[in-house]
Amino acid sequence: MAAALQTLGGGIGITLHWIAFTPTIEQQATEEQKKKWLKLAQDVAIVGAYAQTEMGHGTFVRGLETTATYDPSTQEFVINSPTLTSTKWWPGGLGKTANHATVMAQLYTRGKCYGPHNFMVQIRSLENHQPCPGVTLGDIGPKMESNGNDNGFARFDHVRIPRENMLMKFARVEADGTYVQPPSSKLAYSNMVYLRGTFVMSAAQALASATTIAVRYSCVRRQSEMKPGEPEPQILEYQTQQYKLFPQLAAAYAFWFASWFMTQQHGSITGSMEKGDMSGLAELHALSAGLKSYTTAVTARGIDVCRMACGGHGYSHASGLPALFGGAAALCTAEGENTVMMLQTARYLVKCFAQSQAGKRLTGTVAYLSAVQPSPVAGNRNMSDLGTLVAAFQHRAARMVRHAAMQMQGEMQKGKAREDAWNSCSVLLIKAAEAHVHSFVVRNFAETVQTVEVDESVRAVLTSLCQLYSLYGITEHAGDFLKDGYLTGRDIDAASSHLSAMLARVRPDAVALVDAFDLHDKILRSVLGRYDGRVYEHLYEWAKKSPLNKSEVHESYYKYLQPFLKSNRAKL
Ligand SMILES: CCC/C=C/C(=O)SCCNC(=O)CCNC(=O)[C@H](O)C(C)(C)COP(=O)([O-])OP(=O)([O-])OC[C@H]1O[C@@H](n2cnc3c(N)ncnc32)[C@H](O)[C@@H]1OP(=O)([O-])[O-]
Ligand SMILES: Cc1cc2nc3c(=O)[nH]c(=O)nc-3n(C[C@H](O)[C@H](O)[C@H](O)COP(=O)(O)OP(=O)(O)OC[C@H]3O[C@@H](n4cnc5c(N)ncnc54)[C@H](O)[C@@H]3O)c2cc1C
Numbered sequence: 001m002a003a004a005l006q007t008l009g010g011g012i013g014i015t016l017h018w019i020a021f022t023p024t025i026e027q028q029a030t031e032e033q034k035k036k037w038l039k040l041a042q043d044v045a046i047v048g049a050y051a052q053t054e055m056g057h058g059t060f061v062r063g064l065e066t067t068a069t070y071d072p073s074t075q076e077f078v079i080n081s082p083t084l085t086s087t088k089w090w091p092g093g094l095g096k097t098a099n100h101a102t103v104m105a106q107l108y109t110r111g112k113c114y115g116p117h118n119f120m121v122q123i124r125s126l127e128n129h130q131p132c133p134g135v136t137l138g139d140i141g142p143k144m145e146s147n148g149n150d151n152g153f154a155r156f157d158h159v160r161i162p163r164e165n166m167l168m169k170f171a172r173v174e175a176d177g178t179y180v181q182p183p184s185s186k187l188a189y190s191n192m193v194y195l196r197g198t199f200v201m202s203a204a205q206a207l208a209s210a211t212t213i214a215v216r217y218s219c220v221r222r223q224s225e226m227k228p229g230e231p232e233p234q235i236l237e238y239q240t241q242q243y244k245l246f247p248q249l250a251a252a253y254a255f256w257f258a259s260w261f262m263t264q265q266h267g268s269i270t271g272s273m274e275k276g277d278m279s280g281l282a283e284l285h286a287l288s289a290g291l292k293s294y295t296t297a298v299t300a301r302g303i304d305v306c307r308m309a310c311g312g313h314g315y316s317h318a319s320g321l322p323a324l325f326g327g328a329a330a331l332c333t334a335e336g337e338n339t340v341m342m343l344q345t346a347r348y349l350v351k352c353f354a355q356s357q358a359g360k361r362l363t364g365t366v367a368y369l370s371a372v373q374p375s376p377v378a379g380n381r382n383m384s385d386l387g388t389l390v391a392a393f394q395h396r397a398a399r400m401v402r403h404a405a406m407q408m409q410g411e412m413q414k415g416k417a418r419e420d421a422w423n424s425c426s427v428l429l430i431k432a433a434e435a436h437v438h439s440f441v442v443r444n445f446a447e448t449v450q451t452v453e454v455d456e457s458v459r460a461v462l463t464s465l466c467q468l469y470s471l472y473g474i475t476e477h478a479g480d481f482l483k484d485g486y487l488t489g490r491d492i493d494a495a496s497s498h499l500s501a502m503l504a505r506v507r508p509d510a511v512a513l514v515d516a517f518d519l520h521d522k523i524l525r526s527v528l529g530r531y532d533g534r535v536y537e538h539l540y541e542w543a544k545k546s547p548l549n550k551s552e553v554h555e556s557y558y559k560y561l562q563p564f565l566k567s568n569r570a571k572l
Pocket of ligand 1: 334340
C-alpha cells in the first residue's frame with residue numbers, strides 16, 4: 001500500500017486514512033473499540049480523516065475550541081463547533097473522501113473541562129455519501145502541492161455520538177460521567193509522536209529521490225570546458241556540483257539510518273508503555289519532534305539545492321523537483337510546525353541539563369550532555385577520524401545547550417518570569433536543539449556504518465559518505481565549533497581539505513549510491529532522473545504533451561492577441 005501511495009504521489013484522499021486515521025485507532029482505541037473499527041479501517045470499508053487542526057489553532061492543541069460534552073441522560077457526547085475559528089481546517093481527505101473522522105475535541109463532563117481527547121465521528125452516510133445531520137463539510141481549496149488530497153473543513157452542530165465513540169485506551173468517561181485519568185495526560189498525543197517518527201522516513205525518501213534525479217542528470221548533462229579545447233565534461237565533474245549534491249546524498253543516507261533508529265525506539269518505548277512504564281515517553285517525544293523538524297527542514301532546503309544543480313531544466317515540472325519540494329515543504333509545517341517542534345526538544349534538553357547539574361547521570365540520546373567537559377583542551381585533532389568528528393558534534397551541542405540554559409537562568413535571576421526568559425532565549429534554544437539533533441544524526445550514522453557486515457567495500461563507501469556528512473556540517477557551522485576553542489582555525493582548515501578529498505572519493509560511487517535507493521522511474525516521476533539516462537529524447541516528448549501544443553494556433557490568439565495586434569498595427 002505504501003508503494004501504491006508513493007506511485008500516486010502528491011497525496012490522495014485516502015493518504016491520511018492510512019497514515020493517521022488507522023494508526024490513531026491502533027494507538028488510542030480499547031481492544032473492544034479496535035474490534036469494531038480497526039478491521040473496517042484496514043479493509044477500507046470505512047474511510048477516515050484525522051481531524052485535529054482548526055482554522056484558529058493548529059500548533060496549540062490545548063487551545064482547540066471544538067467541544068465534546070458528555071450527556072449522561074443519553075450516554076452520548078455532543079460534538080460542537082461553537083465559533084468560526086473552531087472549524088476543523090486542513091485534515092487530509094476530510095473535504096470529499098472520508099466518511100469517518102477521529103475528531104480532537106475538548107472533553108467536558110460533569111461541568112468540567114479535561115482537555116483535548118479523540119472521538120470517532122461518522123461524518124458522511126455510508127449509503128449515499130451525503131454529510132450526516134449537523135455536519136457541514138467542504139474542501140479548503142488549492143494548495144502549494146498535494147492537490148490530489150482533498151484537505152477539508154468540518155463544522156459540527158451539536159452532533160450526538162455514543163459514549164463508546166470516545167477513544168478510551170488511556171482516559172475514560174464512565175456511564176455516569178466520571179472521568180478516569182490516563183497514566184499521562186500526553187498519551188492523547190501518542191499518534192502525533194508516531195506520525196512525526198514516520199516523517200523522518202518521508203524526509204529521507206524525498207531527499208533520496210531528489211539526489212537520485214540530480215546525480216543521474218549531472219552524469220548526462222555536459223556543459224562548458226574544463227580545459228580549453230577538451231570535450232565538455234559531465235557537470236558532476238565540477239567540484240562545486242559535487243559540493244552541492246554530495247552533502248544532500250549523504251544526508252539522505254543519514255536520515256534513512258535515523259529513521260530506522262526512530263522506528264526501533266518507538267517500538268521499544270511504546271512496548272514498555274503498554275506494560276505501564278511511562279519513563280521513556282519524554283525522550284521519545286523530544287527525539288521525534290526534533291528529528292522531524294531537523295530532517296524535514298534540511299530536506300526541503302536540499303531539494304531546492306538539487307533543483308538549482310539541475311539548472312533551467314530543474315525548474316520544469318519535467319524534473320519532478322518542484323513537486324518534491326512542495327511535498328517536503330508540507331512536511332515542515334504539518335504534524336507540528338518545525339520551530340514549535342524544535343522548541344519542544346529544547347524544553348527537554350534544558351530539563352536534562354538541570355538534572356545533570358544536580359548530579360543525575362543522564363542516559364539515552366542525551367547521555368553525552370553530562371559526559372562532555374565544559375572546558376575543552378585545544379589541540380591538533382585528526383579531522384579524518386570519525387570518532388573525533390562525533391566527539392566534536394557532541395561537544396558543540398553540549399556547549400550550546402549549556403549556554404542557552406545558563407542564559408535563561410541569568411534572565412530569571414534578573415527577575416524575568418520563566419516564560420519571558422524562555423521567549424527571550426528561544427533563538428538560542430532552537431539553535432542548541434538543532435545542534436543536539438545534528439549531533440545525534442552524525443553519531444547514529446557513524447554507528448550504523450560500523451555495523452555493515454555484508455561487504456568491506458560497501459562499509460568503506462558508507463564510511464566516506466559519513467565523513468563527508470560530518471565534515472560538511474563542521475565547515476558549515478565552523479563558528480559554533482570555534483567559539484570556545486574546541487576546534488582551532490587549523491582544525492577547520494583540515495576539515496575543509498578532508499571534505500574536498502571526500503568529494504573526490506565519493507564521485508566514482510555516486511551513481512551506485514543513488515541507484516541503491518532503488519527508486520523506480522514510476523516513483524521518481526522525473527524526466528531528468530530516468531534510469532536509462534535518455535533525458536533529452538524524453539524531455540522533448542514530455543514538452544510535446546503540453547496542453548498548449550494540442551493546436552498549432554492557440555484559441556487565445558484569435559480571442560486576444562490577433563485583435564490586439566490588429567489595433568496596434570492600425571495605429572501605425
Ligand atoms: C501528510 C500530512 C499529515 C499531517 C497531519 C497533521 O498535521 S495532524 C495535526 C498535527 N498537529 C500537531 O502536531 C500539533 C502540534 N502541537 C502539539 O503537539 C502540542 O500543542 C505542543 C507539543 C506544541 C504543546 O503541547 P502542550 O501545550 O500540551 O504541552 P507543553 O508545551 O505545555 O508541555 C507540557 C509537557 O508535555 C510534554 N509533551 C508535549 N507533547 C508531548 C507528547 N506528544 N508526548 C509526550 N509529552 C509531550 C512536554 O514535553 C512537557 O513536558 P514537561 O516539560 O512539563 O515535563
Ligand atoms: C499539507 C498539510 C496537511 C495537513 N494535514 C492535517 C491533517 O490531516 N489533520 C490535521 O488535523 N491537521 C493537518 N494539517 C495542519 C497542521 O498540522 C498545522 O498547520 C500545523 O500543526 C501548524 O499549525 P498552525 O497552522 O496553527 O501554525 P501556527 O502555529 O499558526 O504557525 C505560524 C507561526 O507561528 C509560530 N508559532 C506558533 N506557536 C509558537 C510558539 N509557541 N513559539 C514560537 N513560535 C510559535 C510558528 O513557528 C510559525 O512560524 C495539515 C497542514 C498541512 C500544511
